Amino acid sequence: EVQLLESGGGLVQPGGSLTLSCAASGFTFSSNPMSWVRQSPGKGLEWISVISSNGGTTYYADSVKGRFTISRVNSKNTLYLQMNSLRAEDTAVYYCAKKGGSGFYPNGWYFDLWGRGTLVTVSS
Amino acid sequence: EIVLTQSPGTLSLSPGEGATLSCRASQSVSSNLAWYQQKPGQAPRLLIYGASNRATGIPDRFSGSGSGTDFTLTISRLEPEDFAVYYCQEYGSSPLIFGGGTTVEIK
Numbered sequence: 081e082v083q084l085l086e087s088g089g090g091l092v093q094p095g096g097s098l099t100l101s102c103a104a105s106g107f108t109f110s111s112n113p114m115s116w117v118r119q120s121p122g123k124g125l126e127w128i129s130v131i132s133s134n135g136g137t138t139y140y141a142d143s144v145k146g147r148f149t150i151s152r153v154n155s156k157n158t159l160y161l162q163m164n165s166l167r168a169e170d171t172a173v174y175y176c177a178k179k180g181g182s183g184f185y186p187n188g189w190y191f192d193l194w195g196r197g198t199l200v201t202v203s204s
Numbered sequence: 205e206i207v208l209t210q211s212p213g214t215l216s217l218s219p220g221e222g223a224t225l226s227c228r229a230s231q232s233v234s235s236n237l238a239w240y241q242q243k244p245g246q247a248p249r250l251l252i253y254g255a256s257n258r259a260t261g262i263p264d265r266f267s268g269s270g271s272g273t274d275f276t277l278t279i280s281r282l283e284p285e286d287f288a289v290y291y292c293q294e295y296g297s298s299p300l301i302f303g304g305g306t307t308v309e310i311k
Contacts, residue, residue, distance in 0.1 A: 175248075187236070190253045
């Protein structure tokens with residue numbers, strides 16, 4: 081079955097750190113660029129970051145640049161999001177998603193497979 | 205940064221009726237626009253990409269149209285499972301932007 085499964089969410093204090101993981105199965109992970117998208121409670125969707133298939137190219141939204149780091153280990157079929165200096169406004173469900181199209185960023189960057197998400201709550 | 209404005213915010217319709225959802229971009233995104241459906245507690249599901257191409261497994265009652273700045277998602281006859289929130293997303297420039305969503309609710 082083709083799927084993405086996020087883990088690592090939880091409660092963290094402001095200023096703290098957390099690392100999210102996304103385990104991929106059912107497709108050739110190493111050939112696919114990946115992304116993280118988040119959704120604050122009751123709100124809309126916000127793109128956070130993308131990474132190329134070999135991990136050599138990354139892009140970030142301004143809201144997380146310098147605080148979050150996207151990475152991947154293709155041998156483990158796993159995508160990561162290292163989150164530092166967390167703020168209350170980072171509270172959200174974090175989804176990993178697979179790029180659906182082709183071409184260099186931002187071309188083709190719609191998402192044809194999503195995980196179920198993991199909730200990150202930043203609160204004291 | 206592009207702004208995507210979706211309208212209306214909420215559509216109240218009955219099963220069997222048609223729905224027309226709008227997504228307007230603050231500048232041209234060519235045909236680099238996707239539509240997603242999201243139900244409560246679930247991840248978004250890709251419906252349309254390239255403004256008018258249905259994703260794999262999407263019923264033909266869903267159709268997308270438009271280019272440049274004005275886009276439309278049409279649901280020809282609402283089925284009970286179609287009541288959900290719909291988002292558009294542009295991928296013509298950086299950053300990738302999602303619209304604020306349209307809720308299609310049962311009247």
